[in-house]
Amino acid sequence: MKLNEFKPLELASTAHHLRASKLQGASELLTHDYALWQGKIEGLLKLLPNIPLFDLVVSSPPYNIGKEYEIPQTLEKYLQWQEQIIDELVPRLKPGGSLCWQVGTYVDDNQIWPLDIEFAPIFKRHGLQLRNRIVWHFGHGLHAQKRFSGRYEVVLWYTKTQSSKDKYTFNLDIVRVPAKYPGKKHFKGPNQGEFSGNPLGKNPEDVWNIPNVKGNHVEKTDHPCQFPVGLIERLVLSLTNPGDLVFDPFAGVASAGVAAALHARRFWGCELNSGYAKTGHKRLQETLDGTIRYRPHNKPVYDHTQSSLSRAPEGYKTEGRE
Numbered sequence: 001m002k003l004n005e006f007k008p009l010e011l012a013s014t015a016h017h018l019r020a021s022k023l024q025g026a027s028e029l030l031t032h033d034y035a036l037w038q039g040k041i042e043g044l045l046k047l048l049p050n051i052p053l054f055d056l057v058v059s060s061p062p063y064n065i066g067k068e069y070e071i072p073q074t075l076e077k078y079l080q081w082q083e084q085i086i087d088e089l090v091p092r093l094k095p096g097g098s099l100c101w102q103v104g105t106y107v108d109d110n111q112i113w114p115l116d117i118e119f120a121p122i123f124k125r126h127g128l129q130l131r132n133r134i135v136w137h138f139g140h141g142l143h144a145q146k147r148f149s150g151r152y153e154v155v156l157w158y159t160k161t162q163s164s165k166d167k168y169t170f171n172l173d174i175v176r177v178p179a180k181y182p183g184k185k186h187f188k189g190p191n192q193g194e195f196s197g198n199p200l201g202k203n204p205e206d207v208w209n210i211p212n213v214k215g216n217h218v219e220k221t222d223h224p225c226q227f228p229v230g231l232i233e234r235l236v237l238s239l240t241n242p243g244d245l246v247f248d249p250f251a252g253v254a255s256a257g258v259a260a261a262l263h264a265r266r267f268w269g270c271e272l273n274s275g276y277a278k279t280g281h282k283r284l285q286e287t288l289d290g291t292i293r294y295r296p297h298n299k300p301v302y303d304h305t306q307s308s309l310s311r312a313p314e315g316y317k318t319e320g321r322e
């Protein structure tokens, strides 16, 4: 899609909070442009019609690392549980649609299992085609003592296609980023002397440096590991078109919904925890009202060397160490 092809759509301006506990079902969800369904995804998938519904499924499932919303289980059992959910999601993804699974690393007894490696065979069994393994790099996290500190997670981007002839949505121009050398020119050939780069900028590549939501990040809520909206914004813009339906089965505080609503895509999410669902619903409504605060995907990362705190105190020896 070219930038000027965007046409405003008539989408609803109200977000709905539906509750499994009140027996609010899929028939109600199906009537809304923006809704969070509070309950287990396993339950919702039993209620939803088994037909292609979603243009983009994007989620970060629990990683089985002992967060407050997880019941720890063996990696094998965890993957079996996830596979049952993926088995139900894939038939509901439209042909040519995209599925993005954002995962980190499972750690046990100081050994690491990068979860994208574990998930890849599950998606392959469904015949999905892997388009990118995006490395999401961020600057803050725990300081490890017995291995190098982890500073990236992965987004596996699959399309529901079978051959290279099958079409899928990929809007590159709208997510281009500033080129390193926009002033570079062709130095020979028929275009000699003309600028050689794309005036819209360069492909953002497959390593994305987007700050994670910690401390005083403008998007911080009480959720311990929410998506930065910018991470999903870039996926929503490039992998869907206005009016498309985005679905997050583990929606947390609806960061994917914020990204979708910001750009006139519809959104349904499912979240088990009532507090997160409530916050998610509020954020969705704030987005529709135009009052949400968020950090866009193309905002440059803060240059920490500009801070006075980045100057090493006297006596610190950090340069030239072998």
Ligand SMILES: C[S@@+](CC[C@H](N)C(=O)[O-])C[C@H]1O[C@@H](n2cnc3c(N)ncnc32)[C@H](O)[C@@H]1O
Residues within 6 Å of the ligand: 039, 040, 041, 042, 059, 060, 061, 062, 063, 069, 223, 225, 226, 227, 228, 249, 250, 251, 252, 253, 254, 255, 256, 270, 271, 272, 273, 276
């Ligand atoms: C990694 S977090 C997702 C955070 C989300 N990406 C955000 O930006 O807020 C995983 C979420 O899945 C929820 N969850 C765990 N088990 C669930 C289930 N069976 N059905 C639906 N949600 C579940 C947790 O409460 C948690 O909020």
